Amino acid sequence: MRRYIVLTVLVFITLAWFTACKTEYAFPPDIPQSVQPDLAQRFKKGKVLYKINCTECHGIYAKGHLDVPNFTEYQIDFYSREALLNPAAHAVMRKISNEQLNMIILFLRYRRNPPTKTLRYIPK
Amino acid sequence: MKRAVFFVLLAFVLISFAFRFETTYQKGYFDFVHRLEASQQSLYRLAQATDFSREAARQTLLDSVRASRRLLKAGDFWLRYLDPVQYLGINGQLPIEWETEVFEKFEKPYMRLGGGISLAQIALSETTPPEKDTVLRYLTSSIAATQSFYADSNTRQILRPEHFFFANRLYILNLAAIYTSGFECPDKAYLVTELRDMMHAVQRIYDWHDESFAGSPLSVAYRDAYAKTLQFADEQSDDYEQFDHFHFIRDHVNLLFRLNQEMIRRYGFYSTSMVDYTLSDSVNSLFDKQLFNGQDWKGIYSFVDDPQVLREMRNTGELLFNDPILSGNLLRSCASCHRPDMAFTDTTRPTSLLTDRKSPHERNAPSLLNVLHNHLLMQDGKHLTLQEQARTVMANPIEMNGDIKEIVARVMSCNTYKDAFRQWMKYTPEEKRPTIEHISSVISIYLHDYSVAYSPFDDAMNQGVEPDTGVIKGFNVFMGKANCASCHFIPQFNGIKPPYVNSEFEVLGVPEDMRYAQLSRDSGRYKVHPVAEMMNAFRTPTVRNSSFTAPYMHNGIMKTMEEVIDFYDKGGGAGRGLTVPSQTLAADSLHLTAGEIQSLLTFMRSLDERVPAIRQPSSLPASSRKTLNQRKPGGDY
Numbered sequence: 001m002r003r004y005i006v007l008t009v010l011v012f013i014t015l016a017w018f019t020a021c022k023t024e025y026a027f028p029p030d031i032p033q034s035v036q037p038d039l040a041q042r043f044k045k046g047k048v049l050y051k052i053n054c055t056e057c058h059g060i061y062a063k064g065h066l067d068v069p070n071f072t073e074y075q076i077d078f079y080s081r082e083a084l085l086n087p088a089a090h091a092v093m094r095k096i097s098n099e100q101l102n103m104i105i106l107f108l109r110y111r112r113n114p115p116t117k118t119l120r121y122i123p124k
Numbered sequence: 125m126k127r128a129v130f131f132v133l134l135a136f137v138l139i140s141f142a143f144r145f146e147t148t149y150q151k152g153y154f155d156f157v158h159r160l161e162a163s164q165q166s167l168y169r170l171a172q173a174t175d176f177s178r179e180a181a182r183q184t185l186l187d188s189v190r191a192s193r194r195l196l197k198a199g200d201f202w203l204r205y206l207d208p209v210q211y212l213g214i215n216g217q218l219p220i221e222w223e224t225e226v227f228e229k230f231e232k233p234y235m236r237l238g239g240g241i242s243l244a245q246i247a248l249s250e251t252t253p254p255e256k257d258t259v260l261r262y263l264t265s266s267i268a269a270t271q272s273f274y275a276d277s278n279t280r281q282i283l284r285p286e287h288f289f290f291a292n293r294l295y296i297l298n299l300a301a302i303y304t305s306g307f308e309c310p311d312k313a314y315l316v317t318e319l320r321d322m323m324h325a326v327q328r329i330y331d332w333h334d335e336s337f338a339g340s341p342l343s344v345a346y347r348d349a350y351a352k353t354l355q356f357a358d359e360q361s362d363d364y365e366q367f368d369h370f371h372f373i374r375d376h377v378n379l380l381f382r383l384n385q386e387m388i389r390r391y392g393f394y395s396t397s398m399v400d401y402t403l404s405d406s407v408n409s410l411f412d413k414q415l416f417n418g419q420d421w422k423g424i425y426s427f428v429d430d431p432q433v434l435r436e437m438r439n440t441g442e443l444l445f446n447d448p449i450l451s452g453n454l455l456r457s458c459a460s461c462h463r464p465d466m467a468f469t470d471t472t473r474p475t476s477l478l479t480d481r482k483s484p485h486e487r488n489a490p491s492l493l494n495v496l497h498n499h500l501l502m503q504d505g506k507h508l509t510l511q512e513q514a515r516t517v518m519a520n521p522i523e524m525n526g527d528i529k530e531i532v533a534r535v536m537s538c539n540t541y542k543d544a545f546r547q548w549m550k551y552t553p554e555e556k557r558p559t560i561e562h563i564s565s566v567i568s569i570y571l572h573d574y575s576v577a578y579s580p581f582d583d584a585m586n587q588g589v590e591p592d593t594g595v596i597k598g599f600n601v602f603m604g605k606a607n608c609a610s611c612h613f614i615p616q617f618n619g620i621k622p623p624y625v626n627s628e629f630e631v632l633g634v635p636e637d638m639r640y641a642q643l644s645r646d647s648g649r650y651k652v653h654p655v656a657e658m659m660n661a662f663r664t665p666t667v668r669n670s671s672f673t674a675p676y677m678h679n680g681i682m683k684t685m686e687e688v689i690d691f692y693d694k695g696g697g698a699g700r701g702l703t704v705p706s707q708t709l710a711a712d713s714l715h716l717t718a719g720e721i722q723s724l725l726t727f728m729r730s731l732d733e734r735v736p737a738i739r740q741p742s743s744l745p746a747s748s749r750k751t752l753n754q755r756k757p758g759g760d761y
Contacts (some may be wrong), residue, residue, distance in 0.1 A: 095429075101556075
């Protein structure tokens with residue numbers, strides 16, 4: 001009996017360890033190895049900032065709201081431009097600094113498994 | 125039967141054409157673009173047929189170029205706003221321009237090929253006849269760029285009223301800063317007549333707008349104010365040197381600006397154009413310090429709004445600014461070169477000393493007053509943010525020579541700092557522990573107080589106070605004859621022109637010393653961005669507070685403003701016989717009289733702001749490391 005408990009715990013720990021180690025980002029191969037650690041740092045900060053400031057409206061990963069982008073690859077390209085352009089129309093954009101916004105976009109762009117299905121979003 | 129069907133179809137097609145839905149506003153726009161295109165094409169054919177060796181033939185071509193330019197001005201209102209990049213192809217100022225846009229700050233500068241009518245006009249006006257190919261190239265660029273104004277991205281906006289109020293805002297800003305300062309006018313003899321033509325043309329655009337968009341009409345007050353502005357311009361002399369810029373801007377343009385801002389807010393329009401990225405919709409005067417946003421002054425603490433917390437951060441920033449703990453040898457603080465008793469510069473020496481405290485630095489320490497109203501920092505525009513700038517100076521071996529990790533550790537060894545930064549960690553959840561970003565951000569919060577002060581000249585503009593006649597005369601010389609305002613733009617009088625998204629660099633030919641034996645050896649912007657046009661180019665600083673910030677120029681060689689004015693009056697380095705490749709300042713003399721120079725000085729003194737007292741703390745926080753407790757406020761130097 002004891003042996004089983006130990007085994008289960010071990011399996012559990014191993015699994016947890018694997019999950020923790022799995023990187024959340026996938027940088028394209030043309031980004032040099034030397035800058036990747038720094039980029040990973042910024043990615044993590046971007047993720048935190050995203051969770052705090054953006055999820056309320058934009059959702060986490062695929063869960064978005066209607067008419068609010070959930071950031072497929074196409075939308076990120078569109079958004080990084082469009083949202084920057086009219087900060088007055090966006091509650092968070094009014095405050096956030098350029099550096100912080102860049103980290104968020106870095107997170108959205110290079111996270112693993114970004115949503116592929118675009119929720120309905122009609123640019124004005 | 126077949127014939128009947130044919131006629132019915134034909135009638136249908138004709139009717140659908142006749143009733144094609146098109147507003148007067150749209151029609152006005154398309155008519156304008158068509159006419160501009162046609163005029164440029166006939167200009168091109170004329171240029172092809174012109175014999176460039178004959179002066180009379182060149183003169184005929186020049187007249188046609190001028191006519192084409194006048195036509196362009198009728199729709200400048202749209203073109204400049206809808207597509208500023210393509211606009212450079214039609215009305216560029218320089219054959220090659222390098223731009224760093226604020227919304228794409230992290231990109232490299234873009235090369236923009238200038239072309240178009242104004243460059244053709246400049247080429248044709250020169251004493252040596254231009255190459256035919258050059259002129260043809262400018263005109264080709266113009267024709268090609270005009271095509272983009274048929275593109276969807278632009279014509280889509282014409283269908284809706286939103287863009288109108290933002291285009292109008294840009295137009296009003298340009299009335300103050302660009303159209304009247306001669307920035308884009310190749311022949312100033314035509315400046316006032318062109319201005320009037322344009323203003324009348326814009327009135328027609330206003331009519332079309334009101335006819336087409338009944339939901340968002342221009343207010344009666346606005347139309348009234350515009351009629352008065354027109355009347356003012358019509359009554360001015362044709363001579364641009366006589367133009368009364370002061371009253372034009374204070375009594376007319378600034379009023380138009382306020383009324384237009386009110387309409388933007390009333391109709392609840394917001395912009396989706398990159399042109400409006402930094403502009404505020406809430407200010408009511410051109411001379412409001414919040415007009416455009418140059419720097420994120422809160423840095424990493426961008427989400428902090430509580431004034432009490434910001435106050436505490438500011439006070440910590442003040443301590444750190446004066447604390448030599450940020451330097452490698454514990455002897456030097458920010459305040460060593462940006463001295464609190466000297467308006468954040470050092471008026472005692474042309475350039476500050478290096479870490480060896482003997483040899484001079486290459487460049488003058490610029491004042492930090494109004495530092496937030498810049499997009500790029502350092503005289504070569506190396507840095508995008510104030511926080512990055514502060515961090516780099518701390519780590520620079522010849523400046524503060526610190527080690528970033530060590531600096532953070534040292535700062536955190538002082539309980540006062542440690543408690544403060546720990547307490548503020550809740551505002552930066554993305555960071556696990558205090559970093560250099562937190563330190564540089566409180567310093568930039570400290571500096572904010574010194575970028576929002578106003579001067580007597582601002583009061584005159586904002587509150588209608590009538591200043592000294594010398595100030596008015598001086599401002600008019602500044603805007604007109606002396607040509608200062610074509611680089612030092614309203615309202616910050618630095619190198620940021622409407623729509624305030626880009627810092628400009630100029631090549632003046634500043635010499636190594638006042639004997640004018642050789643050009644300054646500092647290559648300036650070239651160090652950051654090595655292209656031929658940027659050799660010896662420096663960022664245009666503000667004219668504000670010049671009384672407090674001597675000496676002048678990037679290397680601090682000019683001790684007085686008189687010397688500076690004299691330098692420009694004589695045509696910069698090239699005017700003194702130095703070889704200055706691509707000098708952007710005209711090399712001929714301005715022929716300023718002694719009286720004009722005096723009034724210029726009076727005007728510039730009226731730009732001295734009521735800067736809040738800059739204090740140096742009497743003591744610094746104690747550290748748990750004994751070796752660090754020898755520090756003096758402000759450092760030794």
